[in-house]
Amino acid sequence: MNKIKKYNWTLLAIALSILTSCEKEIKIDLPASKIELVVEASINQLSPTLNYVVLSNTLDYFNPSLDLAAVSGAKVYITQGNVIGKDTLFEPNNRIRFYDIANAVYPGIYVNPLFTGVVDKAYLLEIELVDGRKVTGKTYIPKPVTIDSTHYWLKPNQKDTNAYFYFDWFDGPEQNNYRIVLKKGFLPLLTGWGYGDRFYTFDDAQINNQTRPFIMLNPFKYGDTVNVYLSQIGRQEYLFWDSFRNAANNGGPFATPVSVSSNVDGAIGSFTGYGITQTRFILR
């Protein structure tokens, strides 16, 4: 009887090992891809640390390097325009050059501390690379919204407990698009949008021409300080960031091919004007 039991367990183990072997690492030879320029350009009317242009190249997929693949030495210009009738006129006098002044430490990042964005103005981005390639993009800085009210709820004096908040503003009748970035911490600034903690991108297809709430259901903790950057962005810019969200969250066994909807000509990426409204929650 013991021999039969032993053989049964042996057979079961063999069967299980065969039946559960359904994944293995393989080697794939992907054809060499064309290197493309990636542009991340951001301007706004409020925060100087969020006016920048980041240039980089795409990387070979299996390349062990995790660097940014920064592109240095490019000529980067942003020109403010004036809307005249149905046209936008970009005057050379309004052309400002951005420089990679910290190239030794942060290559590929172009800034100009003297640049200030203006609400309701259009902007032209022009990039000329060392090899002569040119990239352009257009955006504008929408009028920021006004936060009507803020609320938060938590258990008083209870550390390590969840804290929730929400705020609302009036969404006008025109088509509006929003991007919200939350940053935990006492420093009320973002050194690049990527320094944020949570990102939300949405439009007003569901809620239009009425008070619109933003409810933070993914809680912070009692005692946290949360900086909120509520921005209005343009439609093409929204389409980029909405597609970017899908692309950035894509991966693993259930990945699907996702393409971003770029709004720069000649490169992957975006040139986004943000009309920023900033507020802060101290959750205690």
Place this chain on the structure above:
Amino acid sequence: MIFGEGKSYGLELFLRKKTGRLNGWVGYTWSKTTRQFDELNNGKAYFYRYDRTHDISVLLSYEITKKWSGSFVFVYGTGNATTLPDSRYAYRYGIDPISGEPKFVFVDKYGAVNSFRLPAYHRADVSFTYIAKQSKKFESSWNFSVYNIYNRANPYFIYFLPDIESQTVKAFMVYLFPILPSVQWNFKF
């Protein structure tokens, strides 16, 4: 919703032997199936996911005795067309003002739609049937078979995962149904 165009054409050949103790058939199909949407793949036509350039199937059955018979099946098909990432890039840049460390996320950039072929699908199955009882009131038979007799790992899909240790990306293939022996008792009354 978007609308586009699909095209499919090909050639089928089929040869069958019906009589004798050994009988069976061989089939071969060559085909090409494409799709084209203006909004996808820069408007260029691409292979349909289930396009199968070559499709071969072989079935042989042999009457060993009055009670015993055996069969052999072999199928082969060109692998499915799939879209794989061909490069990646860093985006959503930020700098931690305290540590000075850059922060960004990596995004996969995908190549042309369905431009990659998974490895071909092929497998062989062997089966033996024994007629145990055959009468007007009751019939029974036993079937002993092995599905995928050489344990071919036919790909179901491929995915990628970053490997932090080696700082690279690794490819993994998921497959279904390895070698599967089975015993079956059939009866009819």
